[in-house]
Amino acid sequence: xxxxxxIINSSIILIFLVxxxxxxxxxxxxxxxxxxxxxxxxxxKLYSMNxxxxxxxxxxxxxxxxxxxxxxxxxxxxxxxxxxxxxDLDKENNVVGFAKKDMKMSSGKLSESQxxxxxxxxxxxICGNDLIYEDTKNEDDLPYYSFVYKKKENGYRLYFDxxxxxxxxxxxxxxxxxxxxxxxKCMEPKIxxxxxxxxxxxxxxxxxxxxxxxxxxxxELVYAGNxxxxxxxxxxxxxxxxxxxxxxxxxxxxxxxxxxxxxxSGEIYNVIKENGESKVLTVN
Numbered sequence: 001x002x003x004x005x006x007i008i009n010s011s012i013i014l015i016f017l018v019x020x021x022x023x024x025x026x027x028x029x030x031x032x033x034x035x036x037x038x039x040x041x042x043x044x045k046l047y048s049m050n051x052x053x054x055x056x057x058x059x060x061x062x063x064x065x066x067x068x069x070x071x072x073x074x075x076x077x078x079x080x081x082x083x084x085x086x087x088d089l090d091k092e093n094n095v096v097g098f099a100k101k102d103m104k105m106s107s108g109k110l111s112e113s114q115x116x117x118x119x120x121x122x123x124x125x126i127c128g129n130d131l132i133y134e135d136t137k138n139e140d141d142l143p144y145y146s147f148v149y150k151k152k153e154n155g156y157r158l159y160f161d162x163x164x165x166x167x168x169x170x171x172x173x174x175x176x177x178x179x180x181x182x183x184x185k186c187m188e189p190k191i192x193x194x195x196x197x198x199x200x201x202x203x204x205x206x207x208x209x210x211x212x213x214x215x216x217x218x219x220e221l222v223y224a225g226n227x228x229x230x231x232x233x234x235x236x237x238x239x240x241x242x243x244x245x246x247x248x249x250x251x252x253x254x255x256x257x258x259x260x261x262x263x264x265s266g267e268i269y270n271v272i273k274e275n276g277e278s279k280v281l282t283v284n
Contacts, residue, residue: 036063038093039080051122051174052100056083075180094182098174106143106169112136115145115167122174123149123165132157144168144175153186156239159222159260186223189239190264195219198241198261205259205268206245213245213257224260226269239263240270 043061046052066079066086077091081101088097110118116136123131130152137146144166150157158181166176193201199219206213223237240260247257260270 034093035065035078035080035089038089038095039063039082039087042087042095042098043082043085045125046098046174049122049125052085053171053173075183088178090182092183096179096182098177100173100175103143103168103175108169110145110167110169110172112138112145115169115172116147118172119145119147119165119167123163126177127151127163127179131163134162143170146176151181153223154189154239156186156189156221156223158184158186158237159224159240159242183235184223185234185236187236187238191221191239192264193241193261193266195241197266198263199243201261201266201268202243202245202259205271206247211247211257213247216244216246218244221263222260224269226262226267238269 040061040063043052044058047054047058061082063080063082066081075090075096076088078089080087080089084101086097086099086101087095090096116133120131120133131149132152133147134150135148137148139146146164146166149163149165150159151161151163152158161180161184163179163181164177165174167173168175199215203215219241221239222242224240224242225235225237240262243259243261245257245259247255249255256274258270258272258274259268260272261267262269
């Protein structure tokens with residue numbers, strides 16, 4: 001009887017140890033495997049599109065996780081590197097960034113328009129076709145053209161988030177890519193106030209704050225988050241009217257101010273000042 005009890009207790013301890021070792025093994029290798037697999041899938045896609053130099057065989061790429069310390073990009077949860085590239089992943093292992101390690105100066109064989117056509121072909125494969133061209137950053141001292149796009153959901157663009165892709169001026173390969181839209185949750189559009197009502201709410205804001213202004217005829221519907229609530233921390237976006245006005249700073253210099261009015265409730269979600277650099281103002 002005593003020996004039977006010892007056997008039972010030993011079995012329980014053994015099962016417990018197996019579970020502990022299994023959990024530890026998963027933590028050590030399972031999560032890492034997911035990160036590596038996500039990176040491999042992304043590189044495989046780039047190779048299949050000839051979006052990167054394929055001289056180095058895909059099967060010869062070696063993947064290693066880097067420890068991310070105080071990343072300037074809050075979306076980056078971990079970074080995987082190969083011999084020639086770096087791949088940034090978010091907490092759900094979505095690729096939010098990609099960069100070539102060594103970039104050489106180019107002679108500029110490709111024109112800006114040619115590079116943009118190439119960029120949009122790549123983005124169609126990586127992100128789908130619900131994108132809006134926003135801007136080109138063409139700096140002569142860089143070996144690539146940088147194109148900026150906005151993503152659309154339900155017909156409305158994500159105002160504060162963007163997708164950027166860098167195209168080598170000579171080869172047409174991707175030198176860099178970033179995407180801040182991956183974890184955003186776009187709520188079902190609810191539009192219960194009109195554009196005129198949204199502009200009236202914006203007008204009242206400026207009157208109450210004693211700010212002289214001129215309303216611009218550029219009001220549009222976009223997706224934006226509420227900077228005052230936990231919803232913003234959860235990456236939850238709602239459809240808002242963005243109302244733009246011209247106003248003046250204390251030094252009499254002109255400034256563009258944009259007010260984001262929730263299209264459902266009429267609540268002011270954001271007020272930003274744009275004078276070369278966006279600044280979120282306090283909303284009471």
